[in-house]
Amino acid sequence: MTDSLTIRDNRTGEEHEIEIVDGTIRAADLKKVGGLATYDPGFVNTASCRSAITYIDGEQGILEYRGYPIEQLAEQSSFLEVCYLLLNGELPTSDQLAQWTHDVTHHTFLHENIKSLMTGFRYDAHPMGMTMSSISALSTFYPHASNISDPENRYLQITRMIAKMPTIGAFAYRHSQGKPYIYPDNGLSYCANFLSMLFKMSERDYVADERLVKALEVLFILHADHEQNCSANAVRSVGSSQVDPYSAVAAGVGALYGPLHGGANEAVLKMLRRIGTTDNIPGFIEGVKEGKEKLMGFGHRVYKNYDPRAKIIKKATEDVFEVTGVNPLLKIAQELEKIALEDEYFVSRKLYPNVDFYSGLIYEALQFPPEMFTVLFAIGRTPGWLAQWQELVTDKEQKIARPKQIYTGERQREFVPIDQR
Ligand SMILES: CC(C)(COP(=O)(O)OP(=O)(O)OC[C@H]1O[C@@H](n2cnc3c(N)ncnc32)[C@H](O)[C@@H]1OP(=O)(O)O)[C@@H](O)C(=O)NCCC(=O)NCCS
Numbered sequence: 001m002t003d004s005l006t007i008r009d010n011r012t013g014e015e016h017e018i019e020i021v022d023g024t025i026r027a028a029d030l031k032k033v034g035g036l037a038t039y040d041p042g043f044v045n046t047a048s049c050r051s052a053i054t055y056i057d058g059e060q061g062i063l064e065y066r067g068y069p070i071e072q073l074a075e076q077s078s079f080l081e082v083c084y085l086l087l088n089g090e091l092p093t094s095d096q097l098a099q100w101t102h103d104v105t106h107h108t109f110l111h112e113n114i115k116s117l118m119t120g121f122r123y124d125a126h127p128m129g130m131t132m133s134s135i136s137a138l139s140t141f142y143p144h145a146s147n148i149s150d151p152e153n154r155y156l157q158i159t160r161m162i163a164k165m166p167t168i169g170a171f172a173y174r175h176s177q178g179k180p181y182i183y184p185d186n187g188l189s190y191c192a193n194f195l196s197m198l199f200k201m202s203e204r205d206y207v208a209d210e211r212l213v214k215a216l217e218v219l220f221i222l223h224a225d226h227e228q229n230c231s232a233n234a235v236r237s238v239g240s241s242q243v244d245p246y247s248a249v250a251a252g253v254g255a256l257y258g259p260l261h262g263g264a265n266e267a268v269l270k271m272l273r274r275i276g277t278t279d280n281i282p283g284f285i286e287g288v289k290e291g292k293e294k295l296m297g298f299g300h301r302v303y304k305n306y307d308p309r310a311k312i313i314k315k316a317t318e319d320v321f322e323v324t325g326v327n328p329l330l331k332i333a334q335e336l337e338k339i340a341l342e343d344e345y346f347v348s349r350k351l352y353p354n355v356d357f358y359s360g361l362i363y364e365a366l367q368f369p370p371e372m373f374t375v376l377f378a379i380g381r382t383p384g385w386l387a388q389w390q391e392l393v394t395d396k397e398q399k400i401a402r403p404k405q406i407y408t409g410e411r412q413r414e415f416v417p418i419d420q421r
Pocket of ligand 1: 288
């Protein structure tokens with residue numbers, strides 16, 4: 001074998017040949033090397049699946065969904081078209097898109113009891129916690145969703161989830177505002193309807209500015225999938241037990257809720273506010289270089305080049321500000337970026353703006369409070385989670401996720417009665 005690895009076990013002097021396929025070895029093959037296993041906290045160098053959905057080249061700054069560059073999709077596609085692409089592997093024909101749009105639009109309403117469940121949350125409940133709980137509750141409204149081996153049934157649940165996510169997110173937002181929930185308007189597009197459910201007051205029809213609708217489409221497209229990130233992995237891990245997709249996606253929402261995953265754009269806003277004026281930037285940068293703090297919105301585990309999503313968001317920022325007026329923090333962000341991109345510290349560490357550097361500025365201009373930022377991310381990411389879930393349940397090679405451990409605790413102790421401890 002030429003595509004192979006020869007491992008010499010110095011404990012025994014034995015040599016073992018292990019096949020290399022697609023730049024990987026199978027961890028299970030290592031068992032024959034004296035029962036060897038791999039140890040990889042955080043899965044930094046372990047592939048957990050074969051996937052045909054999203055391709056990332058972090059060195060080159062490339063992101064593709066099903067082979068289509070993110071730049072082309074953001075510019076020319078709609079979010080629902082991208083959902084179809086992620087789920088089906090191909091761009092839809094106009095008939096297919098019309099059918100898909102019809103199906104999603106048909107399912108935007110929530111059962112009234114989900115609404116009652118949501119009204120039961122405290123007045124200050126975090127909208128992300130409300131979103132996670134409501135999605136998980138959907139599994140009790142659609143018990144047939146547990147029949148995951150039936151493709152038609154899967155399609156129905158996938159359609160429902162993509163349709164209902166904006167309704168849940170908008171209800172959660174209205175709840176935090178103490179405002180009445182607004183029902184979907186199925187005469188509107190996916191994003192225009194979401195804006196209506198968020199911001200409609202007493203007017204008969206809520207008409208969102210087309211430029212803001214387009215910006216939201218772009219933001220959702222940019223967040224739609226990002227291969228095996230923390231939340232996709234959570235969906236796959238929970239889904240590997242063959243539970244229904246609502247429960248699996250609720251796990252993904254839970255993972256996204258964490259500050260290391262979905263919360264960085266809020267941190268960027270706080271940082272920009274703290275810097276306050278462009279005069280304070282040099283002092284701030286010095287502090288970062290001395291290791292006192294991080295430049296939030298810069299750096300990425302995978303991208304060692306300009307995050308392609310950040311470039312697109314920067315452009316969308318300009319379009320949104322045309323409508324809403326310029327967020328004064330933009331000037332600080334732009335100056336900060338300019339200085340950082342020329343500074344040896346950031347250049348040598350390959351630290352470039354990531355997707356979160358500008359997204360918080362747009363969300364704020366669209367009048368979202370910071371607690372809603374992660375909910376927006378979750379709505380955009382739902383097709384990605386579902387595409388990953390679908391790929392998982394149709395992949396014959398997948399098994400229930402069950403990692404090994406290195407046991408470091410005590411062994412074989414005698415039980416001590418409580419009065420003798
Ligand atoms: C995203 C992130 C967690 C990636 O971390 P990572 O891949 O583990 O990279 P490391 O932490 O090993 O960073 C490598 C070096 O760059 C530095 N670095 C990384 N991100 C930095 C940042 N945002 N500001 C300043 N220095 C940074 C590290 O201190 C380290 O320097 P050293 O080699 O002198 O020790 C990290 O870049 C970060 O915390 N960024 C800010 C938060 C953020 O924007 N998160 C959103 C990600 S989409």
